Amino acid sequence: MYFGLIDDIVKKSKNLDDEKIKEEIQKKFRMNGLVLANVEVIKMMDTSLNEGASNIVPVALKKDGEINESKSNSIKEEEFERLQEKVRETIKQIGNEILSGKIDIKPYNYNKHTGCDYCEYKSICNFNPNLKNNTYNYIRKTK
Numbered sequence: 001m002y003f004g005l006i007d008d009i010v011k012k013s014k015n016l017d018d019e020k021i022k023e024e025i026q027k028k029f030r031m032n033g034l035v036l037a038n039v040e041v042i043k044m045m046d047t048s049l050n051e052g053a054s055n056i057v058p059v060a061l062k063k064d065g066e067i068n069e070s071k072s073n074s075i076k077e078e079e080f081e082r083l084q085e086k087v088r089e090t091i092k093q094i095g096n097e098i099l100s101g102k103i104d105i106k107p108y109n110y111n112k113h114t115g116c117d118y119c120e121y122k123s124i125c126n127f128n129p130n131l132k133n134n135t136y137n138y139i140r141k142t143k
């Protein structure tokens with residue numbers, strides 16, 4: 001998981017006390033990513049969570065303490081294992097492609113964010129999406 005380090009500003013129309021402001025700021029730092037669908041594990045990651053949405057991890061619990069799947073980014077252990085296997089396969093495939101000479105400059109583009117956004121090699125790599133043979137590797141969410 002990850003979270004942004006930008007110190008966001010809380011914009012609310014009504015007056016909030018310090019505690020509410022702190023809560024709103026905490027919400028903005030909620031981590032993104034996938035969590036193992038295991039209540040015991042989730043409660044170790046957010047020790048104050050008993051019900052509702054966590055301010056720390058992308059998970060919400062129902063009143064009965066079970067995971068609210070529609071409001072959570074959680075997957076079961078078997079799914080995690082399948083995902084890890086898929087990632088390993090993909091890394092292997094990419095490695096083999098590189099070894100066979102496939103080294104196109106093809107930075108990812110996801111929701112208009114690209115691999116070039118913060119790249120230190122921008123000034124020397126010559127990638128220019130306006131040129132005919134320079135294209136991004138467009139990534140789309142499959143959910």
Ligand code: SF4
Pocket residue numbers: 105106107115116117119120121122125126127
């Ligand atoms: S600026 Fe060049 S080297 Fe950096 S990510 Fe983009 S294409 Fe790759």
